[in-house]
Amino acid sequence: MTVPPEDNITGVILVGGKSRRMGRDKVFLEIGGKPLFERVLEVFSECFTRVVLVGDREERFAAYGLPCLPDLYPGSALGGLYTGLFHATTEQIFVSSCDLPFPNKDVLRYLCSLRECSDAVVPATTHGYEPLFAVYSKKCLDPMKCLLENGNYAIHDLYPRIRVRCVANEELRQFDREEKSFVNLNTPAQFDRVQQEFSI
Numbered sequence: 001m002t003v004p005p006e007d008n009i010t011g012v013i014l015v016g017g018k019s020r021r022m023g024r025d026k027v028f029l030e031i032g033g034k035p036l037f038e039r040v041l042e043v044f045s046e047c048f049t050r051v052v053l054v055g056d057r058e059e060r061f062a063a064y065g066l067p068c069l070p071d072l073y074p075g076s077a078l079g080g081l082y083t084g085l086f087h088a089t090t091e092q093i094f095v096s097s098c099d100l101p102f103p104n105k106d107v108l109r110y111l112c113s114l115r116e117c118s119d120a121v122v123p124a125t126t127h128g129y130e131p132l133f134a135v136y137s138k139k140c141l142d143p144m145k146c147l148l149e150n151g152n153y154a155i156h157d158l159y160p161r162i163r164v165r166c167v168a169n170e171e172l173r174q175f176d177r178e179e180k181s182f183v184n185l186n187t188p189a190q191f192d193r194v195q196q197e198f199s200i
Helices: 036-047 058-064 077-087 105-113 138-149 155-161 188-199
Strands: 006-014 048-054 092-097 120-125 133-137 164-168
Touching: 006 036, 006 077, 036 048, 036 092, 036 105, 048 077, 077 092, 077 138, 077 155, 092 105, 105 120, 105 133, 120 155, 133 138, 138 155
Parallel strands: 006 048, 006 092, 120 164
Antiparallel strands: 092 133, 120 133
């Protein structure tokens, strides 16, 4: 069954990272013949009627025809998250980093389905919170701004200040048995491992 795109939640892709550990711009590194960014965008385009990018890189993404918002608080993922949420015309956003080789639309839709009674819906795996494949509401804006203006850029420090629906691995395995949804690529070694997996 085809699920129609969400029209009351905005998809936000963070594209402002510097890729320092990778040593080159990872946004357009290809996995399975498709750039990482396009792998995320493809899932978002199926799931949301509104998709925006956040990061001071409008010239790199002009060909995609999407709004590219400069960071209101440059230099951190929390600042990018705040920027996307501040500009959203919907009450909630779903945010993702741009370097996920296995973005899972079933996991995404399940997380969105849990959003009604929380300020944020955040996966909590064996590795900890996954703050950049998650749902946030406008009620998070003031606590985020407080952190940012005090020089605290840790997204995890936001969670004690808001109502968070944590979603454990056990809930998500029905959609992602191999737990790949939150794999991200920060180093050449991680990129090589994922490339090898695709070539098997």
